[in-house]
Amino acid sequence: MSKQYWLGVDGGGTHCRVRLYDDQQQVVGEAVSGSGNLRLGVDQVFAHIITASLHVVRSAGLPDDTLAQVSVGMGMAGACQPQQQAEVAAYSHPFRAVSLLTDAHTACLGAFCGQPGAILILGTGSCGLYFDGQHFHSIGGWGFPISDGGSGAMLGLRLIQQSLLAFDGMQPVTELSQRLLEQLGGHPVDAVAWMDQAKPRDYAALASLVWQAYETGDALADRLVTQHLGDVRLLLRRLQQLGAGRCALMGGLAARTSAQLSAEFGHFLVDPQQDALYGAMLLARDGVELQGGLRT
Structure with a gap:
């Protein structure tokens, strides 16, 4: 049986970061590429992810077709929009599988290594998210200036x-x-x-x-x-x-x-235990179920 890999992706408006893990959860490598904003187009975002992924596998001395053994967990800003979810699901990519949530969801998974816990993001905007072990519960984050108190x-x-x-x-x-x-x-x-x-x-x-x-x-x-x-x-x-x-x-x-x-x-x-890239890896590895990042 061929070796499996898990790729965590943390996508933001300026760039997306990727981190590749092997089947022992050891980090193979990391890379950064262009914007991870799905609103710019799924083709462009996947191009950036593939470019960064190829950089990681080549730097590790692995062949390009290693991507076929890679399951990807994507934590992307704005990924709760049904149209973008459908476009990602339909995209013809070189990976073994792709799972998609928002970057807040993967940050929550990473913060507690997939166990129950909540995060409250206080940045440019704000959003609260609680994972009870099976479902996510979201509060706030409807956007500035109508929401985002504490931001x-x-x-x-x-x-x-x-x-x-x-x-x-x-x-x-x-x-x-x-x-x-x-x-x-x-x-x-x-x-x-x-x-x-x-x-x-x-x-x-x-x-x-x-x-x-x-x-x-x-x-x-x-x-x-x-x-x-x-x-x-x-x-x-x-x-x-x-x-x-x-x-x-x-x-x-x-x-x-x-x-x-x-x-x-x-x-x-x-303090968070791990980061959003680790949470994205857990999404890829364990297939945490969520209705495409929609609120529950």
Whole structure:
């Protein structure tokens, strides 16, 4: 019987990472290729995955036809859309098999090595996910600005809103509110022009101003962080209600937020055991069943 391999794929908008494991769960190699955003087209995404996979097998001294022995677990941003799921399922690829979930699902699998547990992603956006051992339960993550409480983008949006209120005399002016307006051009009309071109990541980039000012005792920063922590508490408590006994915080705001909430949530907040690539490997190896990443 030929040897089997499992390939974990973590696909994002900028690039996708792949990691190849052998049948002993030893890492054969890793590689990075182009965008893993399925909205750009399944042909393009598979081309990037195949390119990266060939780089790994060739670097390991394996023949190209090793790909026929590889089962792939794909954790891809936006993979919950039925059309994209169908396109992936129908695609003629060189691999032994392909399984697809979102990158949040594979991050959750990796965080607890396939065992029950929850994650709360606090990055540009936010999303909570609990795996009970058989099913996934998702909360939030409907997209900025209508959802994503506790995210960097929401923190940046609220900073702008409060700074404009301060400019108009409806909130006290602070060093943070002044700095925000200066960064956007110096006047609310500049903020409007900025808004017309801004993406969620641009709002999220402003979150660092809040945390810097929070450390110096700025009153506006204190209010914004308090509101941010309230959003995160709401998400964490809902994950507990769903049955989660532990939760790993992930994303760019995870470390600062965890430091503020660790005493309150005690042993509920834990470090992830593995990453999303490991979770994608488990998806490929164990075939975790989920209706294409749809909410349950």
